[in-house]
Amino acid sequence: MTNILSIDTSCDETSVAITNDTVVLSNVLWSQASLHAKFGGVYPSLARRAHEERIDWVIEKSLKKAKRELQNIDAIAVTAGPGLAIALEVGITKAKELAFKLQKPLITVNHIEGHLLSVLLKPNSNKKTPSPQFPLLALIASGKHTDIIYARSIRDYELVAHTVDDAVGEALDKAARMLGLGYPGGAILEELAKHGDATSYDLPVPMEGKEERMEFSYSGLKTAMYKLVESEKPLDKTKIGNLAASFQNKAFIHIERMINKALQDYPVRDLAFGGGVSSNTELRKRLRKLCNKYDVSLWTPYTKALCTDNAAMIGMVAYYKFKEGIVLQPEESVVVDRMPRIKVGSPFPWE
Numbered sequence: 001m002t003n004i005l006s007i008d009t010s011c012d013e014t015s016v017a018i019t020n021d022t023v024v025l026s027n028v029l030w031s032q033a034s035l036h037a038k039f040g041g042v043y044p045s046l047a048r049r050a051h052e053e054r055i056d057w058v059i060e061k062s063l064k065k066a067k068r069e070l071q072n073i074d075a076i077a078v079t080a081g082p083g084l085a086i087a088l089e090v091g092i093t094k095a096k097e098l099a100f101k102l103q104k105p106l107i108t109v110n111h112i113e114g115h116l117l118s119v120l121l122k123p124n125s126n127k128k129t130p131s132p133q134f135p136l137l138a139l140i141a142s143g144k145h146t147d148i149i150y151a152r153s154i155r156d157y158e159l160v161a162h163t164v165d166d167a168v169g170e171a172l173d174k175a176a177r178m179l180g181l182g183y184p185g186g187a188i189l190e191e192l193a194k195h196g197d198a199t200s201y202d203l204p205v206p207m208e209g210k211e212e213r214m215e216f217s218y219s220g221l222k223t224a225m226y227k228l229v230e231s232e233k234p235l236d237k238t239k240i241g242n243l244a245a246s247f248q249n250k251a252f253i254h255i256e257r258m259i260n261k262a263l264q265d266y267p268v269r270d271l272a273f274g275g276g277v278s279s280n281t282e283l284r285k286r287l288r289k290l291c292n293k294y295d296v297s298l299w300t301p302y303t304k305a306l307c308t309d310n311a312a313m314i315g316m317v318a319y320y321k322f323k324e325g326i327v328l329q330p331e332e333s334v335v336v337d338r339m340p341r342i343k344v345g346s347p348f349p350w351e
């Protein structure tokens, strides 16, 4: 059994998890969302400072929750990319420091691979639960990514589709901002959309009829929404609900059509769905219906806390890397650097 302490500081959550093989013992995060709310997005230098101030506390709390001491830890894992460069650096520096102090191996992890494998994590219980089987398709929908990935096996990934402009979570956040709602807006929009009429406004379906290009694009829908919101001002509660429902509907139809195409091109039995937007109940419902058509099972992380950014998913990837010996000894860890733009499936230069 391997106890791994994992750190993720790729964006605006300071997160530390302790995993035991695939089991989550603790997953503690300190969100900075309220700090960045007034900017409507993440302000990098503020993020770095907040990570620096809180990381030791989050490590301590995570160990305590897992009932582990630092001496019980077999390896340290950290997100090396993609993400915000100066934020990633805080986690990397701390991970190197811990690996050195404990004289334990360091494992570097791709954040997107973390979201992809988050569906394999298990709660700390005796109950045996099933897992998806490879090859599988994965949809990673977050504030920075809208990726469809074909995973032949662990670490054999093909990027099937990605976004050419905004990510879906980013588009939802921007739409929420246009409606004067809080940040991040995806979950707020979901709540409002429940009481709105999705057919009340006519917004375009992104990339309609061009699904074979396998590109996500949200800038056209965003611009249309901006014009619509301006023309509807002053807004009231009913208008806001209807606008939220109409926007979310078209944003999700785009995803449904892309997944439909991917399921036709890649005959798989399982679809993994991760990233912050995977906590959306409406989108889960739509994808489950689509999957049923193809006799495919839809998998999401066992709790919504593992949909948004978290360190437990980094521990999941690290577990496989540890088993395969893809680790750095503490004295080798100086070569590790932040990789803000690394793609999923590309090994780190030091691997």
Ligand code: KG4
Residues within 6 Å of the ligand: 011, 141, 142, 143, 144, 145, 168, 169, 170, 172, 173, 184, 185, 186, 187, 190, 275, 276, 277, 278, 279, 280, 281, 307, 308, 309
């Ligand atoms: O995975 P994540 O925490 O961070 C990134 O790697 O980006 O995803 C954050 C994104 C935000 O855009 C947020 O609005 C969206 O996930 N999100 C949601 C929901 N909860 C979070 N979007 C739609 N519905 C939700 N319930």
Ligand code: ZN
Residues within 6 Å of the ligand: 111, 115, 142, 275, 276, 308, 309
């Ligand atoms: Zn993420």
